[in-house]
Amino acid sequence: xxxxxxxxxxxxxxxxxxxxxxxxxxxxxxxxxxxxxxxxxxxxxxxxxxxxxxxxxxxxxxxxxxxxxxxxxxxxxxxxxxxxxxxxxxxxxxxxxxxxxxxxxxxxxxxxxxxxxxxxxxxxxxxxxxxxxxxxxxxxxxxxxxxxxxxxxxxxxxxxxxxxxxxxxxxxxxxxxxxxxxxxxxxxxxxxxxxxxxxxxxxxxxxxxxxxxxxxxxxxxxxxxxxxxxxxxxxxxxxxxxxxxxxxxxxxxxxxxxxxxxxx
Amino acid sequence: xxxxxxxxxxxxxxxxxxxxxxxxxxxxxxxxxxxxxxxxxxxxxxxxxxxxxxxxxxxxxxxxxxxxxxxxxxxxxxxxxxxxxxxxxxxxxxxxxxxxxxxxxxxxxxxxxxxxxxxxxxxxxxxxxxxxxxxxxxxxxxxxxxxxxxxxxxxxxxxxxxxxxxxxxxxxxxxxxxxxxxxxxxxxxxxxxxxxxxxxxxxxxxxxxxxxxxxxxxxxxxxxxxxxxxxxxxxxxxxxxxxxxxxxxxxxxxxxxxxxxxxxxx
Amino acid sequence: xxxxxxxxxxxxxxxxxxxxxxxxxxxxxxxxxxxxxxxxxxxxxxxxxxxxxxxxxxxxxxxxxxxxxxxxxxxxxxxxxxxxxxxxxxxxxxxxxxxxxxxxxxxxxxxxxxxxxxxxxxxxxxxxxxxxxxxxxxxxxxxxxxxxxxxxxxxxxxxxxxxxxxxxxxxxxxxxxxxxxxxxxxxxxxxxxxxxxxxxxxxxxxxxxxxxxxxxxxxxxxxxxxxxxxxxxxxxxxxxxxxxxxxxxxxxxxxxxxxxxxxxxxxxxxxxxxxxxxxxxxxxxxxxxxxxxxxxxxxxxxxxxxxxxxxxxxxxxxxxxxxxxxxxxxxxxxx
Numbered sequence: 001x002x003x004x005x006x007x008x009x010x011x012x013x014x015x016x017x018x019x020x021x022x023x024x025x026x027x028x029x030x031x032x033x034x035x036x037x038x039x040x041x042x043x044x045x046x047x048x049x050x051x052x053x054x055x056x057x058x059x060x061x062x063x064x065x066x067x068x069x070x071x072x073x074x075x076x077x078x079x080x081x082x083x084x085x086x087x088x089x090x091x092x093x094x095x096x097x098x099x100x101x102x103x104x105x106x107x108x109x110x111x112x113x114x115x116x117x118x119x120x121x122x123x124x125x126x127x128x129x130x131x132x133x134x135x136x137x138x139x140x141x142x143x144x145x146x147x148x149x150x151x152x153x154x155x156x157x158x159x160x161x162x163x164x165x166x167x168x169x170x171x172x173x174x175x176x177x178x179x180x181x182x183x184x185x186x187x188x189x190x191x192x193x194x195x196x197x198x199x200x201x202x203x204x205x206x207x208x209x210x211x212x213x214x215x216x217x218x219x220x221x222x223x224x225x226x227x228x229x230x231x232x233x234x235x236x237x238x239x240x241x242x243x244x245x246x247x248x249x250x251x252x253x254x255x256x257x258x259x260x261x262x263x264x
Numbered sequence: 265x266x267x268x269x270x271x272x273x274x275x276x277x278x279x280x281x282x283x284x285x286x287x288x289x290x291x292x293x294x295x296x297x298x299x300x301x302x303x304x305x306x307x308x309x310x311x312x313x314x315x316x317x318x319x320x321x322x323x324x325x326x327x328x329x330x331x332x333x334x335x336x337x338x339x340x341x342x343x344x345x346x347x348x349x350x351x352x353x354x355x356x357x358x359x360x361x362x363x364x365x366x367x368x369x370x371x372x373x374x375x376x377x378x379x380x381x382x383x384x385x386x387x388x389x390x391x392x393x394x395x396x397x398x399x400x401x402x403x404x405x406x407x408x409x410x411x412x413x414x415x416x417x418x419x420x421x422x423x424x425x426x427x428x429x430x431x432x433x434x435x436x437x438x439x440x441x442x443x444x445x446x447x448x449x450x451x452x453x454x455x456x457x458x459x460x461x462x463x464x465x466x467x468x469x470x471x472x473x474x475x476x477x478x479x480x481x482x483x484x485x486x487x488x489x490x491x492x493x494x495x496x497x498x499x500x501x502x503x504x505x506x507x508x509x510x511x512x513x514x515x516x517x518x519x520x521x522x523x524x525x526x527x528x529x530x
Numbered sequence: 531x532x533x534x535x536x537x538x539x540x541x542x543x544x545x546x547x548x549x550x551x552x553x554x555x556x557x558x559x560x561x562x563x564x565x566x567x568x569x570x571x572x573x574x575x576x577x578x579x580x581x582x583x584x585x586x587x588x589x590x591x592x593x594x595x596x597x598x599x600x601x602x603x604x605x606x607x608x609x610x611x612x613x614x615x616x617x618x619x620x621x622x623x624x625x626x627x628x629x630x631x632x633x634x635x636x637x638x639x640x641x642x643x644x645x646x647x648x649x650x651x652x653x654x655x656x657x658x659x660x661x662x663x664x665x666x667x668x669x670x671x672x673x674x675x676x677x678x679x680x681x682x683x684x685x686x687x688x689x690x691x692x693x694x695x696x697x698x699x700x701x702x703x704x705x706x707x708x709x710x711x712x713x714x715x716x717x718x719x720x721x722x723x724x725x726x727x728x729x730x731x732x733x734x735x736x737x738x739x740x741x742x743x744x745x746x747x748x749x750x751x752x753x754x755x756x757x758x759x760x761x762x763x764x765x766x767x768x769x770x771x772x773x774x775x776x777x778x779x780x781x782x783x784x785x786x787x788x789x790x791x792x793x794x795x796x797x798x799x800x801x802x803x804x805x806x807x808x809x810x811x812x813x814x815x816x817x818x819x820x821x822x823x824x825x826x827x828x829x830x831x832x833x834x835x836x837x838x839x840x841x842x843x844x845x846x847x848x849x850x851x852x853x854x855x856x857x858x859x860x861x862x863x864x865x
Contacts, residue, residue: 010659013654013655017651017652020651021644021646024647035445038449039446049468050463056318058314058317100637102606102626104659105660180299184303187307191311197310255609256608257599257608
């Protein structure tokens with residue numbers, strides 16, 4: 001158990017250092033937070049305008065959209081604050097900067113995802129919490145369930161990013177594509193599930209796990225079915241394990257040096 | 265005199281051409297945008313169909329709303345994000361270096377932006393057309409599409425100029441990315457990116473009319489909507505007015521920046 | 531006499547498969563993705579050497595010579611194809627985690643200090659990275675701050691430090707967890723002359739005092755000459771030279787540089803084995819191959835033409851020596 005406890009201590013120290021660095025430039029920090037919150041609210045304005053004219057679309061009302069948006073916003077905000085390094089994983093792999101991490105004791109993946117933090121994530125979390133509160137679908141007693149739902153959503157989101165960016169171990173310059181795939185997860189997660197037909201719905205539960213980042217967590221946050229809660233948690237765990245395994249395999253390939261002819 | 269003017273113009277055309285050719289090498293980002301285009305049109309065609317089902321007619325039928333979105337997105341995605349380039353150039357001190365050359369920095373940068381538009385917008389237009397057709401099985405009358413393209417191109421030019429202006433603000437405040445985000449979100453909302461402005465509450469419509477946003481997105485795109493498109497002569501006048509205003513603002517900003525650079529030595 | 535070497539390599543071998551583009555155009559590009567044409571490149575070819583604990587060794591080799599590959603294998607970043615490697619008694623490819631606690635790195639071009647924060651915060655984080663006991667960590671920080679004369683620098687945000695001050699903090703950071711072996715890559719790059727001198731002196735002194743083995747790579751020959759005692763030259767994956775700097779100079783190149791300041795405006799010394807490097811008014815620089823002609827005879831010849839006001843004699847600069855070495859090796863067909 002000792003190695004794991006040290007990893008937790010390390011992760012906590014890494015996060016603390018990140019937060020301290022973010023707060024060093026107060027002005028920039030505040031701007032990032034405020035503008036991200038503004039960003040999310042204006043995105044939401046579309047639905048507000050639309051639903052004033054059409055109060056219900058395939059069973060979805062404005063409050064349902066508010067909850068969905070809120071959950072996704074908090075989950076994404078949490079990920080980019082705590083695991084902000086996911087976004088730069090492709091870059092690290094392609095530029096050979098994993099070397100610096102391999103030479104140090106902490107687990108490479110943990111170090112890589114934790115070494116950066118984006119302040120705008122706080123804007124996401126604040127705006128998300130406001131939207132969740134506005135939706136009126138959850139009350140204080142539901143807090144534990146909501147927390148579980150959000151954390152599960154964040155884990156799936158982070159894991160999907162790790163999976164997409166790890167492709168760089170095999171295909172090299174895939175950073176742009178990976179980033180766009182990852183952004184697609186967010187894009188899809190913000191739209192009500194009934195809009196999507198059969199094949200696409202299958203994709204959203206598997207390859208581009210937007211349903212596990214938006215729809216399912218929002219659903220679980222509202223209702224108490226234990227089965228569905230367990231399903232969400234297992235899905236999150238499953239994606240996380242998959243991501244860790246894929247990264248380890250990629251790391252082994254990295255260590256064999258079979259990158260694109262970089263040697264010297 | 266005429267030949268001299270022509271030579272000066274040719275300089276800027278050269279910048280545009282280089283930029284267009286350069287665009288051919290960094291296609292990944294463009295392809296990503298095209299993929300996003302496909303996704304967003306797909307999602308929205310589904311949404312508009314569902315809205316129709318909800319019984320309420322939205323004063324526009326779902327098919328034309330999808331074409332509307334295709335048009336606004338085409339305009340939006342065709343304009344290169346100049347503010348990043350200008351911000352970087354200012355940060356690196358490139359601008360101070362280029363001030364001495366016999367070309368106007370803003371003129372050259374704008375020309376490069378137009379070149380980039382030239383290489384991006386045809387591909388994006390093709391994507392827009394094909395996706396909108398695939399998702400709706402319908403094509404608007406050619407005259408409407410022609411109007412969208414004509415006014416759209418002017419709008420794209422105007423939007424590029426605005427991006428350039430935002431980039432120049434970096435001279436005073438350094439990091440303009442948050443400013444750009446706010447601008448972009450205002451554009452989405454008051455430009456009627458996803459929903460025609462006529463469907464907004466009246467106060468919002470009145471507010472929007474005071475800004476250039478509706479003339480950039482909603483105006484040109486409205487030609488595909490059945491029913492009242494925005495009056496063409498009004499739109500052209502407004503676009504012209506915004507173009508003149510933006511040119512003046514950009515020139516003024518650049519002159520101030522240049523004076524400060526040459527006085528203080530960058 | 532320590533009998534356990536810090537580093538020990540025997541017949542180390544490593545090859546890479548390099549993908550070669552077959553041509554331009556879409557057909558060729560598709561082919562490259564589906565069925566890539568690869569050929570094996572030998573990066574390290576049966577390399578053997580050992581480094582004693584506390585030694586300061588410089589690695590020299592042109593880019594693509596296998597130098598970085600060797601160092602990455604030593605650090606456990608790359609896995610070798612053949613041969614045996616032992617670093618501090620551990621096998622890097624199998625015991626990377628354990629090894630990580632005992633080695634440190636200093637990259638001249640990449641900083642491990644957090645830019646917005648004072649170095650002390652990075653030190654604290656490194657304490658967690660290397661799982662150092664808190665009180666021991668505090669003691670070590672205090673010791674290093676004193677040794678390196680960092681004083682108030684540790685509490686100033688890194689972005690406000692000069693490059694030289696930053697490098698001193700970087701090196702201190704790399705020594706926090708008491709590593710037995712330190713890898714250094716271009717540690718004085720971008721520094722001004724006095725900062726370079728400070729860093730070099732620091733590295734040499736502290737390596738001696740703390741007993742840390744240094745493995746240095748640098749294109750700055752000043753680093754090599756001032757910090758290290760031993761030079762290992764790697765060319766085309768093979769060991770070209772392994773010995774002291776003095777031996778390198780003495781046995782490899784017998785050229786000397788002679789600079790003469792004369793009363794006459796121009797000097798014309800056309801002797802075999804003498805090459806004119808530069809000729810200015812009243813000053814001439816000559817390169818003399820001591821195998822062909824003696825220094826004395828050149829000076830005699832010059833004296834016959836003009837009185838000599840001043841003269842200096844130097845060994846050939848290190849980079850010339852090394853370049854000659856590569857050229858010779860290439861000429862011999864990389865044997």
